[in-house]
Each structure stands twice: as structure tokens, then as C-alpha cells.
Amino acid sequence: MAEAGATLFRSYGCSGCHGLNATVRAPLLEGVYGHPVPLEGGR
Amino acid sequence: MTIADERYIRDSILLPMSRWRRVQAGHAHLPGAIGGTTCSRSWPTSRPWATRTRGPSDERPSSRGRARPAELPDGRADVKSWLLTPTTSGSACSTWFSITLFFFIGGAAATLVRLELMTPRATSCSRDLQQAVHRARRGDGLFLLIRRSRPCWATPGADHDRCPRLAFPRSTWRAGTSFMLGGLFTLWAVLSGGVEPAGRSTRRTAACSPTPRSCRRRSGCHRGVLVDLHRPELHRHDPQDARPGDDLAQAAPVVWAMYATSVIMILGTPVLAVTVGLVGLERAVRRGDIRTPSWGRPILFQHLFCSTRTRPSTSCSCPVRVINEIGPVLLAAAGVRLQGDGHRDDGDRLPGFLVGATTCSSAASRCTPAWVFSILQLPGGDPLGGQGVQLDGDPVQGSVSGDTPMLYALASSACSRSAG
Numbered sequence: 424m425a426e427a428g429a430t431l432f433r434s435y436g437c438s439g440c441h442g443l444n445a446t447v448r449a450p451l452l453e454g455v456y457g458h459p460v461p462l463e464g465g466r
Numbered sequence: 467m468t469i470a471d472e473r474y475i476r477d478s479i480l481l482p483m484s485r486w487r488r489v490q491a492g493h494a495h496l497p498g499a500i501g502g503t504t505c506s507r508s509w510p511t512s513r514p515w516a517t518r519t520r521g522p523s524d525e526r527p528s529s530r531g532r533a534r535p536a537e538l539p540d541g542r543a544d545v546k547s548w549l550l551t552p553t554t555s556g557s558a559c560s561t562w563f564s565i566t567l568f569f570f571i572g573g574a575a576a577t578l579v580r581l582e583l584m585t586p587r588a589t590s591c592s593r594d595l596q597q598a599v600h601r602a603r604r605g606d607g608l609f610l611l612i613r614r615s616r617p618c619w620a621t622p623g624a625d626h627d628r629c630p631r632l633a634f635p636r637s638t639w640r641a642g643t644s645f646m647l648g649g650l651f652t653l654w655a656v657l658s659g660g661v662e663p664a665g666r667s668t669r670r671t672a673a674c675s676p677t678p679r680s681c682r683r684r685s686g687c688h689r690g691v692l693v694d695l696h697r698p699e700l701h702r703h704d705p706q707d708a709r710p711g712d713d714l715a716q717a718a719p720v721v722w723a724m725y726a727t728s729v730i731m732i733l734g735t736p737v738l739a740v741t742v743g744l745v746g747l748e749r750a751v752r753r754g755d756i757r758t759p760s761w762g763r764p765i766l767f768q769h770l771f772c773s774t775r776t777r778p779s780t781s782c783s784c785p786v787r788v789i790n791e792i793g794p795v796l797l798a799a800a801g802v803r804l805q806g807d808g809h810r811d812d813g814d815r816l817p818g819f820l821v822g823a824t825t826c827s828s829a830a831s832r833c834t835p836a837w838v839f840s841i842l843q844l845p846g847g848d849p850l851g852g853q854g855v856q857l858d859g860d861p862v863q864g865s866v867s868g869d870t871p872m873l874y875a876l877a878s879s880a881c882s883r884s885a886g
Contacts, residue, residue, distance in 0.1 A: 452475075455470045455475070456470055456471070456472075456475065457469065457470060457471070458469070458470055459468065459469055459470070460468060460469075460470045460474070
């Protein structure tokens with residue numbers, strides 16, 4: 424399941440911005456599950 | 467703060483603006499690029515330790531076991547939906563098609579010119595055509611300043627990991643500076659009413675060879691202006707060479723390409739300059755990036771400058787990128803709303819054939835024949851057996867590839883060379 428998700432994550436281009444080796448600045452997806460994340464405006 | 471559960475992840479991808487009100491600061495959202503089913507299947511990436519049972523709403527992958535690329539948002543597949551699609555994948559396909567089409571146009575033009583030159587007793591416009599072609603060649607200096615992309619499948623022996631870089635080569639400051647100089651050169655050419663590159667290099671060109679008698683008669687052959695950008699007609703120093711109807715309407719396609727590309731460069735130069743200034747300001751105040759609440763479009767920043775973490779100001783030299791990015795904004799400001807399903811920003815409403823592919827960071831790996839075949843669902847499917855679809859690696863420098871007019875110009879330039 425995880426490998427399938429990772430494949431989709433790459434094949435759909437998500438990793439280009441949201442992967443560990445992303446070349447652009449965007450929130451990382453990996454490891455975000457279950458962790459607190461900030462909302463806009465610091466909420 | 468909130469806990470990133472499945473609902474959060476789903477909504478951050480699909481509905482980042484509605485439920486969570488921009489779920490994360492600076493989030494460069496591209497909602498709708500993938501569907502909800504795909505989103506669900508991607509969740510395990512964010513929690514590799516988790517297990518999940520397949521629900522009834524889960525869509526199975528394609529019969530070949532591969533995930534299909536995102537389809538058009540409205541599920542339509544007619545010509546209008548392709549031309550007006552606001553999606554990245556649709557834009558990529560449209561651009562791929564248009565590039566191919568324009569290359570064929572350029573090749574056909576080259577063939578016609580060659581046939582024209584091979585004709586012993588050419589038509590009355592032969593000499594004009596030749597002169598137009600050779601004068602247009604003078605504009606190669608502009609085109610040479612533009613870096614073009616190379617598709618991976620057209621690069622023998624290319625490592626797939628390097629494919630994105632081949633398709634979207636990282637521009638350097640030298641390339642950016644060259645582009646700026648080229649734009650300024652073009653602007654100067656317009657304001658001055660034409661460019662006259664007199665000199666020895668002009669004399670020894672092949673421009674005179676197809677018409678030796680004319681050249682011998684015309685002492686000013688070497689002083690020929692390539693194209694008078696100020697007037698819609700081919701510039702001629704010698705009135706004896708003027709012919710009725712010798713205007714732009716009868717000019718060769720290369721001349722049209724020259725005009726079109728020059729206009730694009732002229733329009734793109736100041737926009738690019740302003741954007742460079744914005745980025746310089748942004749870097750000066752050390753904000754790190756252009757944030758969504760500030761200037762609204764981090765994707766714009768990425769598209770314009772191939773934003774990287776290490777070199778955020780690396781510039782893309784292709785001015786069409788600028789036009790493609792500013793175009794939707796201008797259209798939105800003018801109240802023009804093109805087709806869309808509301809899943810992207812209003813500024814992204816631009817016909818796919820103008821967008822010039824593709825904002826998706828994996829576009830380079832997608833734009834393979836296999837991917838095109840798969841998304842078009844052509845009979846026979848993937849000719850490469852899927853090998854060209856899945857490229858492991860995280861591209862990419864840039865995102866928007868606005869090469870269509872540039873490739874057209876390059877093809878036209880090649881046309882002029884073949885004619886020489």
C-alpha cells in the first residue's frame with residue numbers, strides 16, 4: 424500500500440513540490456500524517 | 467494548528483480554500499490536479515506505517531496495472547475542452563500537439579523553400595522569397611539566445627534521471643542575461659525602424675548567392691535590413707527590387723515567425739524585468755519566498771523563475787513563460803472567464819494551447835510517448851510497455867514550458883538555413 428502510494432505520489436508529480444528532494448518550496452507530505460500542522464495566519 | 471488526519475490531507479489537496487481556508491501557510495496548492503480517488507490512494511505515502519482496507523469507492527487502477535494520468539476535469543474529450551482546458555495535463559497534451567504541428571509547418575515551409583530554390587526558372591516571387599529568407603536569417607542571433615528543451619525520448623542514451631533536466635534545462639544567469647539583451651535588441655530594432663547589420667559578415671553570407679545577378683546589380687545588397695519591424699513590409703534599399711504586393715501578406719512563414727517571436731520577446735522583456743525586480747525585493751527583505759497572502763501566486767513565482775531552494779532566483783529565459791503566466795491574470799482582470807470547473811485559481815483560466823504546458827513538476831517525466839498515448843487512450847495503448855511513464859526521481863527545475871512559439875521560430879530558422 425505504501426509503495427503504491429509512493430508510486431502515485433511520484434507519477435502525479437506531487438513529489439516535485441512536496442517530496443523530500445523537491446526543488447521548489449512547498450510543504451512536505453512525507454511524515455505529515457498525524458502531526459500538527461499550521462493553518463494560514465498561525466491558527 | 468490542527469492534526470493532519472486523512473480528512474485534512476484530502477481537503478488540503480482537493481479543497482484547500484473552502485474548508486480549511488488555506489490549510490497551510492504558503493501552501494502551493496494545485497487542487498484538482500489529481501482526483502479524489504487518486505488522492506486516497508496516495509495517502510499511504512504520508513503514513514507508510516498505516517494499513518487501510520480498500521473501500522467500495524476506490525477506483526481500481528487501469529487494466530494494465532498502472533495509474534492513469536489525470537483526465538480532464540469535466541470528463542469531456544472534445545476539441546473545445548482540449549483547447550480550453552485549465553488543467554496541467556491537458557495543457558501538456560495541447561502543447562505537445564502544437565509543438566508537433568508547428569514543427570511540421572516549419573518542415574513543410576522548409577520543403578517549399580527548398581523546392582522553390584531547386585526550380586530552374588522559379589516563379590516571380592522566388593527572388594523575394596529568397597531575400598526574405600536570408601534577411602530573416604539575421605534574426606538567428608535572437609533565437610540562439612534562447613535555450614530550447616529536448617525531450618528525453620529524442621535524446622539517445624539519456625539517463626532517465628536526467629530527463630527532466632533535459633526537458634527543462636536549468637537556465638543560468640548568462641542565459642537570462644542573454645535573453646534580456648536579445649529583448650532589448652529587439653526593442654531597439656522596433657524603435658529604430660529596423661536593423662541594419664552592415665559589415666563584412668553580411669557580405670559573405672549566402673544571401674547573395676541565389677541571386678547573383680541581382681546582387682551584382684545591387685551594390686547595396688550587403689546592406690540589406692533583415693526585416694523592417696517598423697513597417698509591415700520587407701525593407702528594401704533598392705527601389706528597383708520592389709515588386710507589387712511585396713508585403714508581409716506574401717512573406718515567407720519564416721518572416722511571420724520572426725515577427726511573432728519578436729513581439730513575444732518585446733512583450734516578455736518588461737514583464738520579466740518587473741518580475742526580476744519583485745524577486746530582488748523579495749530576496750532583499752528575506753521573506754524566503756513569495757507567499758500566497760502577499761502576491762498571491764507562489765506558482766507564478768515557480769513558473770517564472772524555476773524556484774529552487776538553493777537558487778531561488780534562477781531565471782527562466784523563455785519569455786513565453788512570462789506571457790503564459792501574465793496572460794491569465796490579464797484575462798481575469800478583463801473579466802474574461804474561460805472554461806474551468808473552479809478547481810484552480812481564477813488566474814489560471816487560459817486556453818490550453820496558449821498555456822504552453824505544464825505546471826506539473828513531473829511533466830518532464832510525463833511527456834513521453836507512453837504518457838501521451840496513455841492519456842489520449844489511443845488504440846494500442848502504451849507502445850513502451852509503461853517503461854516511459856514511471857520515472858523515478860523528483861524533478862524539476864521549472865514548470866511551465868512555453869516552447870511552442872519558440873520551437874516554431876527555431877523550426878522556421880532551420881527552414882531559412884536549409885534554404886541557404
